[in-house]
Amino acid sequence: MKRVTLLPGDGIGPEITDATIKVLEAAGVKITWDIVPGGMTSFKKTGNPLPDETIESFKKNKVLLKGPLTTPVGGGYKSVNVSLRQRFDLFVNVRPAISIPGVKSNFKDIDLLVIRENTEDIYSADERYTGPDRSTAEATFKVTRAASERIVRYAFEEAGRRKKKKLTLVHKANILKCTSGLFLEVGAKVAREFPKIKYEEKIVDNMCMQLVINPHQFDVIVTTNLFGDILSDLTAGLVGGLGVAPGANIGKGYAMFEAVHGTAPDIAGKGVANPTAQILAACMMLDYMGETKNGERIRSAVKSIISKGKSVTKDLSGRATTTQFTKAVIDALE
Ligand SMILES: NC(=O)c1ccc[n+]([C@@H]2O[C@H](COP(=O)([O-])OP(=O)(O)OC[C@H]3O[C@@H](n4cnc5c(N)ncnc54)[C@H](O)[C@@H]3O)[C@@H](O)[C@H]2O)c1
Numbered sequence: 368m369k370r371v372t373l374l375p376g377d378g379i380g381p382e383i384t385d386a387t388i389k390v391l392e393a394a395g396v397k398i399t400w401d402i403v404p405g406g407m408t409s410f411k412k413t414g415n416p417l418p419d420e421t422i423e424s425f426k427k428n429k430v431l432l433k434g435p436l437t438t439p440v441g442g443g444y445k446s447v448n449v450s451l452r453q454r455f456d457l458f459v460n461v462r463p464a465i466s467i468p469g470v471k472s473n474f475k476d477i478d479l480l481v482i483r484e485n486t487e488d489i490y491s492a493d494e495r496y497t498g499p500d501r502s503t504a505e506a507t508f509k510v511t512r513a514a515s516e517r518i519v520r521y522a523f524e525e526a527g528r529r530k531k532k533k534l535t536l537v538h539k540a541n542i543l544k545c546t547s548g549l550f551l552e553v554g555a556k557v558a559r560e561f562p563k564i565k566y567e568e569k570i571v572d573n574m575c576m577q578l579v580i581n582p583h584q585f586d587v588i589v590t591t592n593l594f595g596d597i598l599s600d601l602t603a604g605l606v607g608g609l610g611v612a613p614g615a616n617i618g619k620g621y622a623m624f625e626a627v628h629g630t631a632p633d634i635a636g637k638g639v640a641n642p643t644a645q646i647l648a649a650c651m652m653l654d655y656m657g658e659t660k661n662g663e664r665i666r667s668a669v670k671s672i673i674s675k676g677k678s679v680t681k682d683l684s685g686r687a688t689t690t691q692f693t694k695a696v697i698d699a700l701e
Contacts, residue, residue, distance in 0.1 A: 369656065370399045372424040372431040377406040378630025379640035380434025386642035386693040387432070387649045390668075393697040394661050396653065401428060405447055406436035407630075417447045425455065431623040432652055434645065435630045448625075449492055452485045457616035457623055458514060459521050460485040461651070462599040469674035470607035470683060479602050480525060480587045483595020484518040485616055487511060488546065490592035510546045510591065515553040522589035523561040531586035533565040534558075537574045537594055550591055575601060603627050610641035610682045611673075613648035615655065624652040638688045641680040643669055646696070668699040 373388070375381040388400065403421040410416040416436075425431045431451070438446040451457065460483040466476055487509055494506035519536070526534040536554040540547040551568060558566040569577065571594050578585065578598070582605050590598060603612035609628035616623040626644030634640055646669055653662035672678055678695035679685030687695070 368397045368399050369430075370401055370428045371652070372421070372428045373400040373402050374405045374421060374431060374433045374436075375402065376434025376630065377408050377437040378435060378632050378635040380406070380436070380630060382635075382638065382640050382689050383626070383642035383645040384432065384434045386689050387645045389693055390642075390646055390665060390696055390700075391649060391653075391661075394665050394700055396658060396661050405433075407439075410444060416444050417450055422454070425451070425621070425623075429621050430652060430656065431621075432649055433623055433625040435626060435628060437630050437632075445492060449490070451623060452616055453491065455618055455621040455623070456486060457618040457621060458484065458486050458517060459615075459617040460595060460599075461525075461615045461617065462595075462602070462612065462627055463651075464599070464602035464606045464612060466606050467611055467670055467673050469670075469676050469679075470611055472605065472607035474582055474605050477582055477602075477606050479582065479585055479605070480529070481595060481599040481602055482518065482522040482525060482587060482589045483599060484514060484550075484589075484591050485595075486592070487514050488592040490596060508543075508546050510549050512549060512553055515550045515591075516557060519550075519554050519557045519589055520560075522587055523557060523564055523566075526564045526587040527561065529586060531565075532563060533567070533586035534561075535574070535585055535588050536566070536568045537571050537588060537590035537598065538568065539571050539594070541570060547591065554589070571598075574598065578602065578605065599627060608682060609644065610680070611643045611647070613644050613651055615648070615651045617655070622652070622655050624648040624655075638690065639681050640689050641682050642689055642693060643673070664700060665696075667701065668696045671699050672696050 375384040401424045436447045462481040464479040489508040497503045538547040538551045540551040612627040614627045650662040672695045678687045
């Protein structure tokens, strides 16, 4: 039986990962879960938000299903998400935004894929206070040719597997002429290797506006770390919000799957969280592990329950609890 590391995380994490495991088990997926600590819950108990046992388990199992983790704002420990991505060189962050009939949103039939470089730029949080009395703060904004090349190439290959075969590279090279400029230069060079893909470049501010006005013009979007973080929440908003947006962090030999949303502290422990994003992240994990049939079965069950609109959670304008929604998905499995 396959072993997978499970980090339930903070806030609503334990509720939505528990729901996810139940759905996978009901679908007949055979996985032994190594349940490990991490995040604020672990920090409060042991003083360490990323214990060695968690790192060792991921090293051994190579696949990690992760619930959301609290990251203290403006101080405290470094983001465990960022640490895991850097430590295991999970250089690709794949964030699909796909419309689900029944989810209220301003657009229909969205099918976008945001591919975000996951290890560098200012998001790597290499920053410090300088000057007396913390009068100045500085950060290292590093972009390398090697990391840019591998992410752009990954994005072209993904675009090649899709119908539209279009890739939009997002940058800010008019202002950040070296950092974003290097990413853009690499994009244009790699584009020559993929003549069948329609390739275009957009400045990030314009891209935000274009996405909210006419998202259907896009297909695959590739960008650097911070822009990708922001753009992928925007694209989640296009399909009805964070409750339905999954994500994958992929490297060479290691992969970590998570919901795009955070710990939702305002509803944690109330039993009303929507586990859809976490379940769909597990489906991406099943695809990665070669269990695509089970992934598709679970996706179909989730979509059929949401499209009926009866047993959905409050964020989707329903009244169901996490448990009721989960049971409905299990009952809908074919
Ligand atoms: N990948 C991650 O682990 C991750 C990602 C984003 C934020 N965070 C962390 O989460 C914490 C809270 O962040 P935030 O409040 O900005 O964002 P959030 O995503 O936790 O919540 C934003 C809003 O969306 C709602 N929401 C989110 N997920 C939901 C779900 N599954 N079902 C129903 N409603 C849901 C919340 O109730 C809240 O109103 C912070 O510590 C942040 O650092 C972690």
